Amino acid sequence: MTWIWSNLDLLWDRTLDHLVLSVPPLLLSFLFAVPLGWVANRYRISRGVILTASGLLYAIPSLPLFFVIPAVVGTSLRSPLNLIIALTLYGVALMVRVVADGLASVDKDVRQSAVAVGYSGWSIFWQVELPLAAPVLLAGLRVVAVSTVSLATVGAVIGAQSLGSLFTDGFQRGIQAEIIAGIVLTVVLALLLDGALVLLGRILLPWTRLASTSRRALRAARVTEVSE
Amino acid sequence: MNLFADALNWILDPANYVGPGGIPVRLVEHLGFTVVAVSLAALIAVPFGFLIGHTGRGRGLAVATSGGLRAIPTLGLLTLVALWVGIGLGAPYVALTILAIPPILAGAYTGFEAIDRTVIDSARSVGMSEAQIMRTVEVPLGLPLLIAGIRSATLQVVATATLAAYVADFGLGRFLFAGLKTRDYAEMLGGSILVILLAVLLEGIFTGVQRLVVPKGVAAARPSVDRGRSARPASGMDPAITKGTH
Amino acid sequence: MFTANKGRLAAVAAVAVGAVVALAGCASGDPLDSGNTDEGSATLVIGSQDYYSNEIIAEIYAQALEENGFTVDRQFKIGQREVYLPEIESGSIDVFPEYTGSLLQALNPDAAGGTAAETYEQLREQLPDGLNVLDMAEATDQNSWTVTQAFADTYSLTDIASLTNVTEPITVGGPSELQTRPYGPTTLTEKYGIPIAGFTPIEDGGGPLTIKALVDNDIQITNVYTASPNIKSDNLVALDDPDGLFFADNVVPLVSDKVDDKAGTVLNAVSAALTAEDLVSLNSESVNDELSAEKIATAWLKQAKLF
Numbered sequence A: 001m002t003w004i005w006s007n008l009d010l011l012w013d014r015t016l017d018h019l020v021l022s023v024p025p026l027l028l029s030f031l032f033a034v035p036l037g038w039v040a041n042r043y044r045i046s047r048g049v050i051l052t053a054s055g056l057l058y059a060i061p062s063l064p065l066f067f068v069i070p071a072v073v074g075t076s077l078r079s080p081l082n083l084i085i086a087l088t089l090y091g092v093a094l095m096v097r098v099v100a101d102g103l104a105s106v107d108k109d110v111r112q113s114a115v116a117v118g119y120s121g122w123s124i125f126w127q128v129e130l131p132l133a134a135p136v137l138l139a140g141l142r143v144v145a146v147s148t149v150s151l152a153t154v155g156a157v158i159g160a161q162s163l164g165s166l167f168t169d170g171f172q173r174g175i176q177a178e179i180i181a182g183i184v185l186t187v188v189l190a191l192l193l194d195g196a197l198v199l200l201g202r203i204l205l206p207w208t209r210l211a212s213t214s215r216r217a218l219r220a221a222r223v224t225e226v227s228e
Numbered sequence B: 001m002n003l004f005a006d007a008l009n010w011i012l013d014p015a016n017y018v019g020p021g022g023i024p025v026r027l028v029e030h031l032g033f034t035v036v037a038v039s040l041a042a043l044i045a046v047p048f049g050f051l052i053g054h055t056g057r058g059r060g061l062a063v064a065t066s067g068g069l070r071a072i073p074t075l076g077l078l079t080l081v082a083l084w085v086g087i088g089l090g091a092p093y094v095a096l097t098i099l100a101i102p103p104i105l106a107g108a109y110t111g112f113e114a115i116d117r118t119v120i121d122s123a124r125s126v127g128m129s130e131a132q133i134m135r136t137v138e139v140p141l142g143l144p145l146l147i148a149g150i151r152s153a154t155l156q157v158v159a160t161a162t163l164a165a166y167v168a169d170f171g172l173g174r175f176l177f178a179g180l181k182t183r184d185y186a187e188m189l190g191g192s193i194l195v196i197l198l199a200v201l202l203e204g205i206f207t208g209v210q211r212l213v214v215p216k217g218v219a220a221a222r223p224s225v226d227r228g229r230s231a232r233p234a235s236g237m238d239p240a241i242t243k244g245t246h
Numbered sequence C: 001m002f003t004a005n006k007g008r009l010a011a012v013a014a015v016a017v018g019a020v021v022a023l024a025g026c027a028s029g030d031p032l033d034s035g036n037t038d039e040g041s042a043t044l045v046i047g048s049q050d051y052y053s054n055e056i057i058a059e060i061y062a063q064a065l066e067e068n069g070f071t072v073d074r075q076f077k078i079g080q081r082e083v084y085l086p087e088i089e090s091g092s093i094d095v096f097p098e099y100t101g102s103l104l105q106a107l108n109p110d111a112a113g114g115t116a117a118e119t120y121e122q123l124r125e126q127l128p129d130g131l132n133v134l135d136m137a138e139a140t141d142q143n144s145w146t147v148t149q150a151f152a153d154t155y156s157l158t159d160i161a162s163l164t165n166v167t168e169p170i171t172v173g174g175p176s177e178l179q180t181r182p183y184g185p186t187t188l189t190e191k192y193g194i195p196i197a198g199f200t201p202i203e204d205g206g207g208p209l210t211i212k213a214l215v216d217n218d219i220q221i222t223n224v225y226t227a228s229p230n231i232k233s234d235n236l237v238a239l240d241d242p243d244g245l246f247f248a249d250n251v252v253p254l255v256s257d258k259v260d261d262k263a264g265t266v267l268n269a270v271s272a273a274l275t276a277e278d279l280v281s282l283n284s285e286s287v288n289d290e291l292s293a294e295k296i297a298t299a300w301l302k303q304a305k306l307f
Helices: A002-006 A008-042 A044-059 A062-073 A080-104 A108-116 A121-158 A165-173 A176-204 A206-227 B002-012 B023-055 B059-071 B074-085 B090-113 B117-125 B130-166 B173-181 B185-213 B216-231 B233-241 C002-029 C052-067 C081-089 C100-107 C116-126 C149-154 C160-165 C176-180 C185-192 C208-215 C261-273 C276-287 C293-303
Strands: C043-047 C071-075 C095-099 C131-133 C145-148 C171-174 C198-201 C221-223 C236-238 C251-256
Touching: A002 A008, A002 A176, A008 A044, A008 A080, A008 A121, A008 A165, A008 A176, A044 A080, A044 B130, A044 B185, A062 A080, A062 A121, A062 B173, A062 B185, A080 A121, A108 A121, A121 A165, A121 A176, A121 B059, A121 B074, A165 A176, A165 B074, A165 C052, A165 C208, A176 A206, A176 B059, A176 B074, B002 B185, B023 B059, B023 B090, B023 B130, B023 B173, B023 B185, B059 B090, B074 B090, B074 B130, B074 C208, B090 B130, B117 B130, B130 B173, B130 B185, B173 B185, B173 C176, B173 C198, C043 C052, C043 C081, C052 C071, C052 C095, C052 C261, C052 C276, C052 C293, C081 C100, C095 C100, C100 C116, C100 C251, C116 C131, C145 C149, C145 C208, C149 C236, C160 C185, C171 C176, C171 C208, C176 C185, C176 C198, C208 C221, C251 C261, C276 C293
Parallel strands: C043 C071, C043 C095, C171 C198, C171 C221
Antiparallel strands: C095 C251, C131 C251, C145 C221, C145 C236
């Protein structure tokens, strides 16, 4: 444990590196997934194609992807951009399905009512579908946040400094405290980002709080029911 | 693009199909490892998931635990456990089983939760015991979401099991590391393509299984089930979005 | 209600985009990014492998240069040679601690090798334009075939050829690339007639897991760097190599044209002082005392009375 106390500045630096690697993919994957998910939800054919493609994308092992991207994009092998691109791809792969399902969960009657009162297709998306799907999107984004933070550690294998560097270094030197510190910090960082998203959801989507309270009330009722 | 052509040539080269380090042996090892890791995870996660789903208790704890487990970086866990137990499959099994638990756990309890409460209340009102309700109502009706959870877990483990080769002479990951270290990118990419093909194959099998396990009555009522669930889409969605890390 | 929400969502979008741009800006300003070295000619970029021992040497170079008025930019743990060599060749890294034989084999797989001096000479001939090596140190960190003391005693092993005495199956352990290296298991069989039962990959570059496997007798021989502190602490024996199967691997600074005579003098003074025993004890301070590269480097420079 003394290792941790004498290397606090190193831990802090790696945490910052890790944030720089994992936050942009989180935001980028959301930006890309919304239009893709919309297309996937809109047409039956595109749904099949897009969802299958994103499922396959997620099956690609991360290590070779980190090497294929510079070959395809032309970035330098140790540029952090490779990692950001790879993590964005995984994020999109997760998020597209969530967006499609979220949009699909919007009640058809609500959509039709919006048409009836004169909303255009564009404004239905922005003002009806997206706000109603928002809680689902937020849930998806939380999963992407956690998995991105965790996945970014693999970048250490290709020389991108992150909390993962603590694994490779601790592994070589046989310092368990260093590896454990890396794991704990990764988990803490993931949960902090997750918490930040929950907070963001509370601020931006106040109407979901109402729903979750009523759901909690519902569950409380159910629990009493079962125990009776 | 040349890289991909080279990778295909590597896959099609008959020389890569012989001996203990050949493609067929590695494929079988990889598949076997995946099956064992997912089964171990299911043995741990399913009973807990059913209990949470049936009683409605401990869900918050389960969500928090799976969130925490999902955030654990597999590479870190693998290296740490390897330092304790040494080379071989011990460390990869521990790391990958932990990776597979959250989606299966979520699949198990959301499967129960997604069941219309009136169905369960009816079962109770006709005099079924709690055990009977679980066995004959909740488990069959919750099965599709449980299978969906196992499906995500399997996909994840197949992709991540490549890391087992970090500490053992095992699986398709050997091609990735051997290719990486000797700068034989055709071998590395070829190995990755094999992993993806294996994942596709398993996806196909799961799609079939998911069709088979849906009880007849549920299958008939399916379209309206989707609509009725919009009240709590997030929980029904869990298995689809619980994929974690490589 | 929805209009207000739209405003909110638009605000989120704006913040998100702003954050992406800002973070992307951070990313491209990150020292890891290549092509970002034009910060005035006084700054020397120092790189290191993703190998703790190499990082210590790089840190020694960095502190020595700083003491002499140079500004340095540390870009450590860049991974293995295949990752960083193209970057040095393209001029985005100025100083890199290297090893004569391994670098020579990377530049020319058919190189003949030989003694330390011969290897150094061949290396100088192979270097591309714009790259130089300064004086090499006495310190070496070379590959070796290593066994446990107990194993060596059982079969009275001294040099590599004596492995033919072994009557039990020999499993070789080490990183994947070892299997195809010119000194690898195939050569042991073809050149010395040593039967090899199998190969177990362990991807920690001769680190604790490899040592543990050797001590646990999961593997019988492995490739350990001769400067590894484990050889002493875990009672291992590096087998003699009279035929020069392994190239000499003396520590040498690989530098770009930006390293002028003054900087060269500083680095040469470091190499002149760095002995083989020093390197082993530097590594031991890292592995056994768990000290940071920075502290180890400062202490060594002080003890060597440099600058």
